[in-house]
Amino acid sequence: MxxxxxxxxxxxxxxxxxxxxxxxxxxxxxxxxxxxxxxxDTDKVQEAWKLIAEEFATTADKYGISFEVRVKAQAKKSDDMFERVWAEHVQAVRNGYGAAK
Incomplete structure (x- = not known):
C-alpha cells in the first residue's frame, strides 16, 4: 500500500x-x-454557540469549506456565579485550554 x-x-x-x-x-x-x-442565561448560551460556530468555521476552513452563522436571541437576567465561571471557561477556550482539540 x-x-x-x-x-x-x-x-x-x-x-x-x-x-x-x-x-x-x-x-x-x-x-x-x-x-x-x-x-x-440566554446570553451565555448565545456566547457558547458563537464559540462553537467559531470552531466549526475554523475547522471547515481547513477543508476549504466556509460558511456563515447568525445568532439571534433575547437576553435574560444573568446569574453572577455562572457569569464568573462562564467567563473563565470562555477565556480558557479562546486561549486553547480546557477544550478537546
Missing amino acids: SKQQEKRARFARMFPARVDTLRDTLRKIANCSNKGNYDW
Missing part, C-alpha cells in the same frame, strides 16, 4: 468516527435545552 493510500485509509477510518462523536455531543448539548430540567 502506498503512503497516499495509507493516509486515505487512516482518514476513512478516523473521520467518520469523529463526526459521529461530534454529532452525539451536539445531541447531548441539545438535551440541556429541556426547560423542564434546566434553566439558563
